[in-house]
Amino acid sequence: MAEPVVAEAAVAAEAAAPADTHPAGRGVHAVGRRVRAVRARLTPSSVRARATLAASLVVAVALGVASLAMLSLLRADLHGNAEQGAQLQAVAVAKLAADGRLTKLVPLDHGADFIQVVDADGKVIAASQNIAGLPAIKPVPPIAPVGPRGAKVPARVAVAAKGWDVGPLGVELHQQVTSVATDTPQGQVVVRAGVSLRAADAAESTTAFVLAVGCPLLLLTVGLVTWRVTGRALRPVEAIRTEVAAIGEQALHRRVPIPRGDDEITRLATTMNAMLDRLHLARQRQRQFIADASHELRSPIAVLRTQLEVALTHPDPEVRTGLVEGALQDTDRLQALAADLLLLARLDAGPVDRPTAPVDLGGIVRGTVLDRGDERCAVILDLPEEEVLVPGNRLWLTRLVTNLLDNAQRHARQTITVRVYRDADRGTGRTESVLEVHNDGQAIEPADRYRIFERFTRLDDARSRDHGGAGLGLPIALDIVQHHGGTLVVADSAHGAAFRARFPVS
CATH class of the missing domain: 1.10.287 (Helix Hairpins)
Structure with missing residues (x-):
């Protein structure tokens, strides 16, 4: 009893197995891998080869289509001209027959090679001099009526779509033959006029030969030019790749070559x-x-x-x-x-997203100053009555105000002034929130206004480390402002030093 149960379980497990573990599924995946491998081997690996192959294929398709179109148009034009000449001659002879003025010998005109007129019984009643006395042309093509009856030339015209072999008549083998049927006093007759297609065949053969020889040469030229031009265009890229590959961790001073031009x-x-x-x-x-x-x-x-x-x-x-x-x-x-x-x-790593929660900048300044309590220099607040909102991080903005106040307390003589207001940017016209911290200490020289934002920078090297700090307060303040999309600069001041931070409102 146990063996059937085991067999059924094996069958069920095989049916429930994923496609890639099933024998049929493995076969399909193997075929797919082989197809992808063949495709990868046939596909050029370099950009130069792919560009050359693509350009050659496009030009080959364009040349093929253009050649076929040219041969078709040339054939239609040449056969149309031959058909028009034969039809004019046949209609002229049909008019003579309808008027009863047809003679045994019919003069040739309009470039026709021969003319033959047969009656309803297939008997030749008139012909051009070059085929006089020869039997009627066979096979006789069907004649389809064209135009209304009772016209000036009461003829029904049918044009042979293909050239006829009229070798037995002693004229050139390939002719464009036009048949015109008309009623005469003696009954209905059919006028057939032929025009040689030798010139048309020669023109078609010559054109086909020129295209057969010229198209491969042109295609080869396009391939060679594309290969050379692409290689020349990609040569700077290879130089850049080689230089970048040679630049290691200890060679960051090296630079890639810049080619001439502005491409x-x-x-x-x-x-x-x-x-x-x-x-x-x-x-x-x-x-x-x-x-x-x-x-x-x-x-x-x-x-x-x-x-x-x-x-x-x-x-x-x-x-x-x-x-x-x-x-x-x-x-x-x-x-x-x-x-x-x-x-x-953490600031160097950068936040994932810029802070967007609205924060009252004036409220942060007021709360920070109250939490600091009594200090060496008095802090004067110039805050607006309405809220000055800034999209930002409250903890980081509090640290910004703290660092600016710490720096002001180190350098101020008696007072520190903190202002918060809104201002329009003259460059963009957008409204910005501005925080200014001013102290009445020593002014900062213009040459040092950028250096003070460098890390571990102290302008007064002789001061005590206990009172001077580590030189990280202003760099941290600058990073915080930049992470909020703003700017922090040393503002011009008549007395002392001032720091101005600008924040976009939205």
Whole structure:
């Protein structure tokens, strides 16, 4: 009883198996892989080869279509001219027959090669001199009536669509024959006029030969020109690729060659060099940042270690207490420095999306100043009654105001003025929210207005590290403003120094 159950389970498992594990599914996938492999082998791998192949295919199709169209138009034109000449001659003879003026010998005109007139019994009653005495042309094509009866030439006209073999008549084999039927006093007769198609056949053959020889030569020329032009156009790209491949982590100073001209490849090389400039600058900033951070951390750590070692061995409890308090102060400095470094690292990484929640800039300034309490210099607030909204992050904007106030407290003599207002940008005409922090201390020289936003930069190297800070407050403030889509600059001031931050309203 167990064997049937096992067999049924095996069948069910095979039916429930995915297509790629089933034998039939594996076969289909194998065929698909082989097709893709063949297609990959047949498809050129280089842009140069693909461009040449595409241009050659397009030109080949265009030449084929144009050649067929040219041969068709040429054949239609030549056969039409021959048919028109034969029809004019046949109609002229049919008119003579209808008027009873037909003679045994019919003169040739309008480029006709022969004329033959037969009666209803198929007997030749008139002909041109070159085929006089010869039997009637056979086979006789059907004659379709054309035009109303009772016209000036009461004839029914039918034109042979294909050339006839009229070799037995002693004339050229390939003729365009036109048949015209008309009523005469002796009964109905059929007038047949033939025009040689030798010139038309020769023109068609010559044209076909020229196209058969010229089209491959033209196609080959297009392929060679496309191959050379594409190779010449892609040569700078290969030079750029080679140079970029040679630029390693330790060779970011190298740049790719910029070709002459103002085409897409030139712009690509220029953009590539600009990117390498940014990478080089970022690496230099990273190295400088690491070196400065190590220098800033080494001093408080060394002082902290010294204080703890002295406190551990000193016998006086009061001295040990003072040393421990100093160690705690250095620990606070280390903690603040570490927090600044972490914030800079987060700002360098960049936010996923720019903050969009509306925040009252005036309210942040008012709350920050109240939380700081009494300080060395008085803070004067100049805030509007209405809200000044800025799309941003409240925590980061609070840190911005704190850093600007800390910097102002270090350099102010007596007072600090903080203003928040709306202003129209003269360049774009858009309304912006503005935060200004002004102190009555020493003015900042124009040459130092950009340098103070560099990390670990101190304009006064002789000042105390305890009061001067680590030189990260203003760089953090600048990064925060830039992440909010704004600008932070040192504003012109008659007395002291002023920092102005502009934020877009929306």
